[in-house]
Amino acid sequence: MASDSPRGDIIARTLPGAFPVAQHPPWLQQRLEWFRDQKLGLILHWGPYCQWDCYESWGLVKADSWARLETMRCWVERDRDFERFSRDYRALNRTFDPREFDPAVWAAAAVDAGMRYVCFTTKHHDGFCLWDTATTAYKVTAPDCPHHTHPQADLVRAVFDALRQRGLGISAYFSKSDWHCPWYWSPDFPLRDRHPNYDTAAHPALWAQFQAFVREQIRELLTDYGPIDALWLDGGQVRPPHQDIQMPALAALARSLQPGLLIADRTVGGEFENFITPEQEVLDRALDYPWESCITLGGSWKYMPGKMDYRPARAVIHQLCDIVCKGGNLLLGIGPTPQGTFDSDALARLREIGAWLRVNGAAIYGTRPVAPFRDGDVCYTGGGGLVYATVLHDEVAPSTVALALPPAAGSPVRRLAGPTPLSWRWDGQRALVDLPPAAPTAATVLCYRAAD
Numbered sequence: 001m002a003s004d005s006p007r008g009d010i011i012a013r014t015l016p017g018a019f020p021v022a023q024h025p026p027w028l029q030q031r032l033e034w035f036r037d038q039k040l041g042l043i044l045h046w047g048p049y050c051q052w053d054c055y056e057s058w059g060l061v062k063a064d065s066w067a068r069l070e071t072m073r074c075w076v077e078r079d080r081d082f083e084r085f086s087r088d089y090r091a092l093n094r095t096f097d098p099r100e101f102d103p104a105v106w107a108a109a110a111v112d113a114g115m116r117y118v119c120f121t122t123k124h125h126d127g128f129c130l131w132d133t134a135t136t137a138y139k140v141t142a143p144d145c146p147h148h149t150h151p152q153a154d155l156v157r158a159v160f161d162a163l164r165q166r167g168l169g170i171s172a173y174f175s176k177s178d179w180h181c182p183w184y185w186s187p188d189f190p191l192r193d194r195h196p197n198y199d200t201a202a203h204p205a206l207w208a209q210f211q212a213f214v215r216e217q218i219r220e221l222l223t224d225y226g227p228i229d230a231l232w233l234d235g236g237q238v239r240p241p242h243q244d245i246q247m248p249a250l251a252a253l254a255r256s257l258q259p260g261l262l263i264a265d266r267t268v269g270g271e272f273e274n275f276i277t278p279e280q281e282v283l284d285r286a287l288d289y290p291w292e293s294c295i296t297l298g299g300s301w302k303y304m305p306g307k308m309d310y311r312p313a314r315a316v317i318h319q320l321c322d323i324v325c326k327g328g329n330l331l332l333g334i335g336p337t338p339q340g341t342f343d344s345d346a347l348a349r350l351r352e353i354g355a356w357l358r359v360n361g362a363a364i365y366g367t368r369p370v371a372p373f374r375d376g377d378v379c380y381t382g383g384g385g386l387v388y389a390t391v392l393h394d395e396v397a398p399s400t401v402a403l404a405l406p407p408a409a410g411s412p413v414r415r416l417a418g419p420t421p422l423s424w425r426w427d428g429q430r431a432l433v434d435l436p437p438a439a440p441t442a443a444t445v446l447c448y449r450a451a452d
């Protein structure tokens with residue numbers, strides 16, 4: 001089947017190099033089944049950059065950023081001056097003072113939205129650490145960051161604790177590349193692009209220092225911050241041969257500290273990319289390999305002051321159903337505000353998503369894809385011996401639904417939103433179900449036993 005993704009067939013692009021799940025040890029296979037059950041997570045991009053309406057980190061990379069119109073606009077507003085942009089960006093930690101930060105409120109919002117886990121940026125590519133690391137002074141607990149006096153100054157601790165208290169799974173976003181670390185971007189050489197600004201083979205001692213730095217940061221995060229479910233490693237350019245971070249040793253260390261840890265070594269392939277993470281896109285067909293699409297609720301990962309335009313909840317619900325019927329998870333991205341809150345428009349969307357899931361979650365959580373997966377506007381999933389056919393529609397459901405996967409003879413069909421059993425008839429190709437009028441909703445779930 002041809003893909004209509006502008007970047008070509010996503011599975012062909014991402015899956016080669018994927019490690020066969022059956023070759024993982026049993027404990028890891030079990031953890032992946034747990035991961036597959038969760039279906040919906042939240043990814044939060046946060047840091048001093050939230051104060052500006054530029055991209056997270058990327059404005060620091062001249063070569064990569066020219067293509068990014070928004071970042072360019074940000075420079076233009078600052079006199080087309082890259083040096084000045086970088087200097088001012090690097091000073092954003094000095095004004096980062098989220099007075100209304102309350103991670104319990106974030107966790108409650110995630111739970112209300114039907115999220116099962118949260119991925120939080122412990123460190124983005126810009127290198128600013130949201131935990132009290134001993135590896136650098138470029139961190140939220142340093143005296144030059146006003147937030148350091150807050151009772152919950154160590155953001156990673158506060159956020160992870162709050163998530164755990166609400167039973168949410170924890171995924172730690174960590175950028176392997178670090179555009180602040182002098183062993184990645186050395187002050188002795190001119191800056192080039194997103195890569196180290198020196199030849200790692202020609203300067204092995206420098207690179208070894210960077211390896212040790214990353215190792216120590218990972219050690220801190222996985223030692224001092226309680227149980228963590230997944231390590232979400234961004235910055236896929238950090239891979240052998242030129243940027244070998246010694247992943248086997250790093251993973252062994254990580255799992256000695258956190259048995260059961262899932263690792264997503266994004267885009268690298270191989271044993272440590274336990275699940276694949278398509279970005280801002282959804283697979284065009286079902287895939288029996290663990291995957292998680294990370295997709296923003298609005299137009300950017302981070303909060304853009306005064307500029308956010310969020311997708312309607314209905315679009316997100318449809319997307320979630322589409323992903324789940326193809327075997328994936330949705331990791332929905334929002335960025336907290338400089339005050340430390342969730343934007344009220346984002347919160348309104350999250351609430352609507354949660355309200356739909358409270359009624360229809362049986363078709364989502366813990367399910368597995370069922371052929372024909374997706375047929376027109378109907379998404380099929382299965383669990384506990386039942387089939388769930390989720391009909392995606394506008395406000396009002398169609399009056400008749402055609403099911404390509406027919407119910408067992410004599411088996412009633414029921415809506416998750418209404419207890420009355422519905423009758424169905426066979427038209428020679430599909431089972432036709434008439435839906436009674438119902439309150440407006442984004443999607444209607446029909447549940448039944450399928451014919452063998």
Ligand code: GLC
Pocket residue numbers: 045056234235279294301
């Ligand atoms: C990309 C970007 C990054 C963002 C991430 C989220 O890899 O580099 O800015 O954090 O995707 O998926």
